[in-house]
Amino acid sequence: xxxxxxxxxxxxxxxxxxxxxxxxxxxxxxxxxxxxxxxxxxxxxxxxxxxxxxxxxxxxxxxxxxxxxxxxxxxxxxxxxxxxxxxxxxxxxxxxxxxxxxxxxxxxxxxxxxxxxxxxxxxxxxxxxxxxxxxxxxxxxxxxxxxxxxxxxxxxxxxxxxxxxxxxxxxxxxxxxxxxxxxxxxxxxxxxxxxxxxxxxxxxxxxxxxxxxxxxxxxxxxxxxxxxxxxxxxxxxxxxxxxxxxxxxxxxxxxxxxxxxxxxxxxxxxxxxxxxxxxxxxxxxxxxxxxxxxxxxxxxxxxxxxxxxxxxxxxxxxxxxxxxxxxxxxxxx
Numbered sequence: 001x002x003x004x005x006x007x008x009x010x011x012x013x014x015x016x017x018x019x020x021x022x023x024x025x026x027x028x029x030x031x032x033x034x035x036x037x038x039x040x041x042x043x044x045x046x047x048x049x050x051x052x053x054x055x056x057x058x059x060x061x062x063x064x065x066x067x068x069x070x071x072x073x074x075x076x077x078x079x080x081x082x083x084x085x086x087x088x089x090x091x092x093x094x095x096x097x098x099x100x101x102x103x104x105x106x107x108x109x110x111x112x113x114x115x116x117x118x119x120x121x122x123x124x125x126x127x128x129x130x131x132x133x134x135x136x137x138x139x140x141x142x143x144x145x146x147x148x149x150x151x152x153x154x155x156x157x158x159x160x161x162x163x164x165x166x167x168x169x170x171x172x173x174x175x176x177x178x179x180x181x182x183x184x185x186x187x188x189x190x191x192x193x194x195x196x197x198x199x200x201x202x203x204x205x206x207x208x209x210x211x212x213x214x215x216x217x218x219x220x221x222x223x224x225x226x227x228x229x230x231x232x233x234x235x236x237x238x239x240x241x242x243x244x245x246x247x248x249x250x251x252x253x254x255x256x257x258x259x260x261x262x263x264x265x266x267x268x269x270x271x272x273x274x275x276x277x278x279x280x281x282x283x284x285x286x287x288x289x290x291x292x293x294x295x296x297x298x299x300x301x302x303x304x305x306x307x308x309x310x311x312x313x314x315x316x317x318x319x320x321x322x323x324x325x326x327x328x329x330x331x332x333x
Contacts, residue, residue: 108147283321
């Protein structure tokens, strides 16, 4: 599932991306790089390091830029070409992990069970469990629909680490979202926002001085499509303003915003009315849940033609996060 973390036999720690995967591998993005391969990945690294077992790990300063993604692809191509996969549905190369290189998998809901069963949790582990228990109690969302993510889940946290938790299911996510707002109103929690996107998402804050954040993962019943159901043909870059008319899947990754009232922002975005997309799809996690139904968004992305491999039906969408441009975004207005 999207957001599940795994460790490969080569020591890379990666996060699963999305819910549709080829039979023999999973689409993923690279999060932690073993020290012995640091020089292979020519990107700016955070000064902080992590340890998983005996292995020292580094992390890119910016995980989700188009330039870094292409740099990662070239690095894998040089030494680990089996991680590169030519996706025929999109006619492009993507980073994946073959199933036979995956050694350990950390599923957030399972890691929450593990955290509950710890006999001697440290201070941060105790606080994480306390926060999740508070959210569960106040929202009515059971522990079976919650999970723990990030460095705590991998037992590679430090005192300064954040508390990163997961909510399974769209309805549960909205209940937790409302609960967190209520707890903020009561002064039990607080929001923090380093930029306008974080201010719109309201997904990060503080609890007893410790930073927390949360995201959503689909339940199996919410996954309606499978890899190979559609082909995707990129057309041209577009910039426009539109209204969100359906926010049912905006909290997930990929995030889907169904739109109306398409208003092009330049001549290049003047596309025929029959080709105007009915949705905006963000592959970039930070653009999840930035707007709700009825709100306006400003979008820059790549128009795609999407065709069903089953019945040949066609629709159009705009993709943000194609790994081909740094000028792709969804801004709330």
